[in-house]
Amino acid sequence: MPDLHSLLADLAAEGDSVDALVAPLPPARWADPTPAESWTIAHQIAHLAWTDDQAVVAATDAAAFAALVEQALADPGGYVETGAREGAKDDPADLLARWRDGRRRMVAALAAVPPGTRLPWFGPPMGAATLATARLMETWAHGEDVADALGERRAPTHRLRHVAHIGVRTRDFAFRNRGLEPPAEEFRVVLEGPGGEEWTWGPADARQSVTGPALDFCHVVAQRRHRADVALVATGPDAGRWLDVAQAFAGPPGPGRAPAPG
Secondary structure (H helix, E strand, C coil): CCCHHHHHHHHHHHHHHHHHHHCCCCHHHHHCECCCCCCEHHHHHHHHHHHHHHHHHHHHCHHHHHHHHHHHHHCCCCHHHHHHHHHCCCCHHHHHHHHHHHHHHHHHHHHCCCCCCCEEECEEEECHHHHHHHHHHHHHHHHHHHHHHHCCCCCCCCCHHHHHHHHHHCHHHHHHHCCCCCCCCCCEEEEECCCCCEEEECCCCCCCEEEEEHHHHHHHHCCCCCHHHCCCEEECHHHHHHHHHCCCCCCCCCCCCCCCCC
16 A cells, blocks of 8 residues: 555546546536436536545544534435535536635645544545545546546556555455355456556465456446456456446445447
8 A cells, every 4th residue: 555645646646637638628518428327527526526525524523524424324315416416506617616626625634634543434434545545546437437428538547556456445345235245265356557567466376366457447346337348357256246246436336337339
């Protein structure tokens, strides 16, 4: 796990990457639909802005965050949707400014968290580094939705390793989230990074494994591509089942994406 300073630099860079997609858009293009059902580009950015604000509260005011969790529990199916829907009503210039300010405040708030502190979240408490990794993963994933809506393809970077890492770490969560017992044994995960480097997790002698391009793995665990549309290879029945249920983000089971036509 990299140090918090490096993680936060990568988190800021990932935000800048998505920012570069939307900043030049005329206001009308913010209403373009994205692959997420009923979500426009404005919804995607509003959701990121809303969640970044929640992260600031989690890092600075545990009591206030507990109140946010109570609100979420009162409307578990609509809490996130409401935040995106309300934010998407803003003028695009105002929404972009709010998101930029929230990203800056989030990075500063996480940098100030004392070492060893556990922060509350919509799930188990976590350290500042883990929360920063989760925010980077989600920023990247929603950035992919925006890029798809615009017909763009962002070049993969070393930051994918953070996304892949949280994808591996959430294996058991993904099974339990669907009412399934997680496999008892560890898997071997071997991914090819953007520069051809090899990224590995799990014991080398594991009987079950997942191998393939890191970008494909990240797309699957973030539920931005169906496993039928990527070049991942699962060895073993449980490893194959994992790719069907993988979910690197918190919340109820996501619907995932349908296979691409043809």
